[in-house]
Amino acid sequence: MLTAEKELRVSEKAEKLKGSEIIKLAREVNDKISKGEQITNLTIGDFNPQIYAIPEKLKTCIAEAYQKDQTNYPPDDGVAALREQVSVYIKRYAGLNYQPNEVLITGGARPIIYSLYQTIVDPGDKVIFPIPSWNNNHYCHLHQAQALTIETKAENNFMPLASDIAPLVKEAALVALCSPLNPTGTMFGEKELTKICELIIEENKRRAPNQKPLYLLFDQIYWKLTYDGAIHQNPVSLRPEMRDYTIFVDGLSKAFAATGLRVGWTYGPKRVIDKMKAVLGHIGAWAPKPEQVAVADFLTHTPEVESYLSTIKNRLYTSLLALYNGFSALKEKGYPIAVIKPQSGLYLSVYINLKGYKLPDGEIITNTEQTTFFLLNYARLAIVPFKAFGTQNDDPWYRISVGNCKVEEIPELFIRLEKVLAQLSK
Ligand SMILES: Cc1ncc(COP(=O)(O)O)c(C=O)c1O
Known part of the structure; x- marks a missing residue:
């Protein structure tokens, strides 16, 4: 048998080490995207450089450092x-x-x-x-x-x-x-x-x-x-x-x-x-x-540093607030949703509890994994359950990350989400 085909033992520590669940989920989502699916991917705590580039001044400083052979x-x-x-x-x-x-x-x-x-x-x-x-x-x-x-x-x-x-x-x-x-x-x-x-x-x-x-x-x-x-x-x-x-x-x-x-x-x-x-x-x-x-x-x-920080904060907060308002509106309409007002960072905490609801194909949602995949497959929304951060398996709280979010796409996201939520029945 070729070595590569064998299960080669490694240390106990490495055997039992789990990879990042967030990166795993993000990989599955990216796989779907590469096959042409249109998904709003709000999983990973990263920035899409097409939406959030590093400061222009920093780009120049990096180029200069290479020019000066600081290698x-x-x-x-x-x-x-x-x-x-x-x-x-x-x-x-x-x-x-x-x-x-x-x-x-x-x-x-x-x-x-x-x-x-x-x-x-x-x-x-x-x-x-x-x-x-x-x-x-x-x-x-x-x-x-x-x-x-x-x-x-x-x-x-x-x-x-x-x-x-x-x-x-x-x-x-x-x-x-x-x-x-x-x-x-x-x-x-x-x-x-x-x-x-x-x-x-x-x-x-x-x-x-x-x-x-x-x-x-x-x-x-x-x-x-x-x-x-x-x-x-x-x-x-x-x-x-x-x-x-x-x-x-x-x-x-x-x-x-x-x-x-x-x-x-x-x-x-x-x-x-x-x-x-x-x-x-x-x-x-x-x-x-x-x-x-x-x-x-x-x-x-300092002026470039401060102007960049003020712009990025405004942009991130605008997206976070638009998402917060969207989820709050769904909550007001009676969907089993809650959301915490964003204070900081890239993230929004959203509660989506669809347990006991019936999917259009008749399947009943019993756990967070099904909810995650329902959101992904029906609403084309990819978000990470808190379970990936150590909470219980059936925890209905999710993390939404806005570094890959175009604010102008948010209204359409909520139209999509409401449409699929409306299709669920008890
Ligand atoms: C709380 C927290 N600490 C540390 C890090 C690691 O940051 P870095 O990418 O600089 O290694 C992250 C990355 O997501 C984070 O969320």
Whole structure:
């Protein structure tokens, strides 16, 4: 038998590792699209560059970096000019004080999370995270960590409460939080995040000096995308003592529609950042040097940075609001739908509960998978169930992502959706 035809065994870890369910669904949808089907694909948390291009100034800076042959290895902590500019950027827009030597540049945000888990989490350690949330289950699996999950509620905008976290802190090595949250487009308010910080501070006072502290991974990759007066909160500004325990996940990917450039940055206590740098060095998951040089240059052009951010926010919010209004109108008409007002990021949380309804072909919908495929096949709308973010199989909540959404196509989408919903019967 040819080797390729055999089931070759690999490590237990790799055998049991699940790929991203979102990418899997997006692949199926793209397959249909490539066969000519007209589908509104609102699955993946990415930008269609035909709709959302990166800043023009950044394109020029990238071209110049290649022209100037900036093509060798970058330094292992990142190009100095970029670490300097990140330090200026987070001071200017978030009031955070981090020196360039407390900043680490990475190949997008994922290597930050991976190297942080490597740095903090020993096999068997416990990691607290809310569900729905993005990929913590996979990072726990990769690091043989025990997940302490918190199921959040729609009435709390799917954000965890301090009272959910409190009983778990004593046993944990890491709390992993994200705000603005993927998949929900919601965020922490000042009061609840402050209470969570206080829990972590108190727990660390309780631990012996030679014990590993309880750290906080704070993923704020979407923090520059907030709407309608919503204010992003971060743990270190709320409680300066959190500086010793907080490691931020941040970068270029979402605010500048630059997911393919692979430039991320993290900042936190220098000792932890230095260890993450060592881990990163063994993976080589640095951001490409020409992009690092280019982003350092781009960030010095404040008017271009600010004008881009203001435009992208307006455009994303216009789409999110149009979708929100469309789903609200369906709810008003009595369809089993609910929707949460978008606050931030690329996402809208929508509840579509079609369980018990009969499809035109007589089949009765009994689960979320059937609903997802009904929406895909009948309404030609592709969206991701929260189940892909760790919730129960029959969870009727969905994530809608607007990075691939043309606002002018939204009215037609709702005509289509209402038409197929009207065909369902009980
Ligand atoms: C919450 C969150 N953190 C991190 C990332 C990873 O970002 P990057 O593409 O920069 O690796 C994503 C990507 O979707 C995300 O949603």
